[in-house]
Amino acid sequence: MKLKLNYLIACLGMIILGTSSCQKGDLLSNPNVAAESSTIPVSLILNHIGSNMLREEEPVISNVYRWNQNIVANYSYYFGTNTYNWSNTNHTYDVIRFCNKLEEQAKKQYNNTTNVYFGLSKFFKAYSFIWLSQRVGDIPMIQAGDINNLTPVYDKQHDVYKNCLAMLDTANTILASVSSAANAGKMVDATGDIYGLSYLQWRKLINTYKLRILISLSKRADDNADLNIKTQFANIINDPVNFPIMTSNSDNMVYRYTAVTLYPPNRAGYAPYNNCENISQLFFNITAAYSDPRTFVLTIPAQAQLNAGKQVSDFTAYVGEDNSKSQGLMSNFSTDGKYSNLSYTRYMSSPSGANAEPYILVGYPEMCFNIAEAVYRGWISGAMASDWYYKGIKASMNIYGLAQGQMVTVSNVDGSKTLGTASIDINGFLANPNVVYTDSIGLTQILTQKYVAFFMNSGFESFYNWRRTGVPAFSQGGAGIGTPNNQIPLRWQYPQDEITYNADNYKSAISSQYNGTDDVNAKMWLIK
Numbered sequence: 001m002k003l004k005l006n007y008l009i010a011c012l013g014m015i016i017l018g019t020s021s022c023q024k025g026d027l028l029s030n031p032n033v034a035a036e037s038s039t040i041p042v043s044l045i046l047n048h049i050g051s052n053m054l055r056e057e058e059p060v061i062s063n064v065y066r067w068n069q070n071i072v073a074n075y076s077y078y079f080g081t082n083t084y085n086w087s088n089t090n091h092t093y094d095v096i097r098f099c100n101k102l103e104e105q106a107k108k109q110y111n112n113t114t115n116v117y118f119g120l121s122k123f124f125k126a127y128s129f130i131w132l133s134q135r136v137g138d139i140p141m142i143q144a145g146d147i148n149n150l151t152p153v154y155d156k157q158h159d160v161y162k163n164c165l166a167m168l169d170t171a172n173t174i175l176a177s178v179s180s181a182a183n184a185g186k187m188v189d190a191t192g193d194i195y196g197l198s199y200l201q202w203r204k205l206i207n208t209y210k211l212r213i214l215i216s217l218s219k220r221a222d223d224n225a226d227l228n229i230k231t232q233f234a235n236i237i238n239d240p241v242n243f244p245i246m247t248s249n250s251d252n253m254v255y256r257y258t259a260v261t262l263y264p265p266n267r268a269g270y271a272p273y274n275n276c277e278n279i280s281q282l283f284f285n286i287t288a289a290y291s292d293p294r295t296f297v298l299t300i301p302a303q304a305q306l307n308a309g310k311q312v313s314d315f316t317a318y319v320g321e322d323n324s325k326s327q328g329l330m331s332n333f334s335t336d337g338k339y340s341n342l343s344y345t346r347y348m349s350s351p352s353g354a355n356a357e358p359y360i361l362v363g364y365p366e367m368c369f370n371i372a373e374a375v376y377r378g379w380i381s382g383a384m385a386s387d388w389y390y391k392g393i394k395a396s397m398n399i400y401g402l403a404q405g406q407m408v409t410v411s412n413v414d415g416s417k418t419l420g421t422a423s424i425d426i427n428g429f430l431a432n433p434n435v436v437y438t439d440s441i442g443l444t445q446i447l448t449q450k451y452v453a454f455f456m457n458s459g460f461e462s463f464y465n466w467r468r469t470g471v472p473a474f475s476q477g478g479a480g481i482g483t484p485n486n487q488i489p490l491r492w493q494y495p496q497d498e499i500t501y502n503a504d505n506y507k508s509a510i511s512s513q514y515n516g517t518d519d520v521n522a523k524m525w526l527i528k
Helices: 003-010 012-017 042-051 063-067 093-110 116-136 157-178 199-216 229-238 271-276 281-285 294-298 303-307 364-376 385-399 426-430 439-453 461-469 496-501 503-514
Strands: 071-073 253-255 277-279 359-362 407-411 418-423
Touching: 042 093, 042 116, 063 071, 093 116, 116 157, 116 199, 157 199, 199 229, 199 359, 199 364, 199 461, 229 364, 271 277, 277 281, 294 407, 359 364, 364 385, 364 439, 385 426, 385 439, 439 461, 496 503
Parallel strands: none
Antiparallel strands: 071 277, 253 359, 407 418
């Protein structure tokens, strides 16, 4: 992509294979590392790619979930601020670099370019290019990674998406060619694939992820005929043999924390400070307000409400804080107990996150809502938006192991004592007038429940869906947003490395897109 990237690619043998291109005289090669010509286990490279797919800013209870307005930090020392003061984005070209190395080694070891590792590489590349493009707009793609070109030109965002959709098709085709009835349920790589997916599940993931990308292009569905957005979406739904998709939560792409990697709040040592964050007002406006039983297992009631005589089973005892409020006006450490917190028992009581749901990168509930939205928009015939809408809600409930009539225990802010019990009433929730699917407001309902299903998972998807649709209405306008106009920005600025090492092409890109200013408030092609 840039000088730094291409230098790293040129020296990749030195970086991940341990060779040196700078030997002189009688200096000896390091006997403990492999030579450039060595065969490197593809499992090792695949493991590295998978492990780095979850970017550093995306773990559970991190900045992104304040920007998604799931939680609100009331004390900056432990949980940071709630401001959207975005500047230069991170990037994903490190993943692209290792994908290139994976393909190189897979070709060397399998003597073809149609083995399973090539298919997986195409998926990871598409995911990585889109991850960056949806943050900034146009990016280097076709020329990125060429060691002979240190200043690659930028591809239009339209072309990035078009090429990535083609990559996903190639990935599905390759996986189909190496799949069989005998290995469909077999894990692709027991030592390299940290997601533990079978051949069939990888195909389901690839096609499900493609549905996400296609629905994210809804604003471009009618003015870009060459992308065939609606047709591509319908083709996947109407041809499950050639385009299998997820059928349950067992197909989810999940990142599992361990006693070694540690669940994020425990890794950072912040678990004892659960009272330094609160639940967002927005979240409770569409959960507790609708008698959503997920309220009882994801959050805890405000202590002030319990002191006033309310029970943990009373949804009005769950009170959220406003993300746009100045942090200085919030109750630091929640000493007055006015607002609710995350469930300590679920999210902070185990160093490995054993009591929490696995972290979802791409999941079945989201897919159901994406299909429901496509049906609502008329992209698919012969289906009911309401069917997929209810499937999505029930699948989300299933993530947390909830069942009708189940009794759950609610503990206090640090898990030291039980506050009471509550009964799970899924049927009552589904009968709530705000939840019962209604054609006239169907799209809003679909997007609202999709937002709830994204609680503490899927990275920036809640933000991207709000940016595209305005649903649900994120809180903004207050000093807590932290921008000059107190409005939520629409994009990040380009990576600093890009500005430094590929300046001419960077300047050309911001000129053609944003009138010469790397403006965080400017609209990219994707959302115009």
